[in-house]
Amino acid sequence: HPLWQNSVYDPVLKPLKISYDPTTCLHIWNNGYSFLVEFDDSADRSIIVGGPLENQYRLKQFHFHWGAINEWGSEHTVDCKFYPAELHLVHWNAVAYPTFEEAVMEGDGLAVIGVFLKLGAHHEGLQTLVDALPAIKHKDTVIEFDVFDPSCLIPQCPDYWTYAGSLTTPPLTESVTWIIKKQPIEVDENQLEAFRMLLFTSDGEEEKRMVDNFRPLQPLMNRTVRSSFQ
Numbered sequence: 001h002p003l004w005q006n007s008v009y010d011p012v013l014k015p016l017k018i019s020y021d022p023t024t025c026l027h028i029w030n031n032g033y034s035f036l037v038e039f040d041d042s043a044d045r046s047i048i049v050g051g052p053l054e055n056q057y058r059l060k061q062f063h064f065h066w067g068a069i070n071e072w073g074s075e076h077t078v079d080c081k082f083y084p085a086e087l088h089l090v091h092w093n094a095v096a097y098p099t100f101e102e103a104v105m106e107g108d109g110l111a112v113i114g115v116f117l118k119l120g121a122h123h124e125g126l127q128t129l130v131d132a133l134p135a136i137k138h139k140d141t142v143i144e145f146d147v148f149d150p151s152c153l154i155p156q157c158p159d160y161w162t163y164a165g166s167l168t169t170p171p172l173t174e175s176v177t178w179i180i181k182k183q184p185i186e187v188d189e190n191q192l193e194a195f196r197m198l199l200f201t202s203d204g205e206e207e208k209r210m211v212d213n214f215r216p217l218q219p220l221m222n223r224t225v226r227s228s229f230q
């Protein structure tokens with residue numbers, strides 16, 4: 001969605017509190033649409049609270065969307081500008097719902113933190129993920145990933161936009177409180193190219209490079225985007 005021009009400062013918005021336990025990390029895999037790192041969400045060990053949220057939400061997985069070239073790739077724009085990639089950290093409301101699958105169907109079920117990636121300096125924390133990508137080149141490949149703290153991918157600056165929206169892939173349910181960080185993280189060209197070496201296709205199939213795995217920009221309609229900053 002287009003952010004910034006259509007946003008209104010909301011002084012009531014609190015700072016988002018993020019506390020992840022790096023040992024809840026389980027594995028990294030290629031699901032044929034993106035690559036995702038999944039977490040053990042059987043207890044409140046990696047959670048976010050505050051910001052626009054009423055409850056605390058548990059970290060389930062994070063994944064990325066990116067373009068074939070650096071001119072596009074993000075699923076949100078700022079001032080009509082696309083970023084080359086966007087990180088989504090998916091959390092679910094385990095206070096209100098017994099399972100993730102049920103939370104996915106509810107208006108206050110999910111909270112997704114969006115972080116823009118921009119071309120710039122090498123990102124040390126991201127490199128740990130990049131080094132694992134050759135092992136999950138094909139769809140439905142997975143490797144164990146024991147310890148990773150996704151906080152290293154989230155900018156220090158507390159400023160964010162928030163709006164009530166939907167999943168950007170099927171089932172596209174309107175169950176997401178989007179929390180998009182204003183400040184991007186910087187990654188270098190080699191790191192973005194490593195994303196583009198992944199494949200949508202399984203081993204043995206005709207190779208299709210995993211690029212442009214983003215949903216096209218959708219109209220904001222009559223929705224209000226609130227900002228935590230002036």
Ligand SMILES: NS(=O)(=O)c1ccc(S(=O)(=O)NCc2cccs2)s1
Binds near residue numbers: 088112168170171
């Ligand atoms: N791009 S995004 O952050 O809006 C997401 C799209 C899909 C997501 S999911 O992990 O919640 N899978 C959806 C489901 C899994 C099981 C039942 S529905 S998150």
Ligand SMILES: [Zn+2]
Binds near residue numbers: 063088
């Ligand atoms: Zn996503």
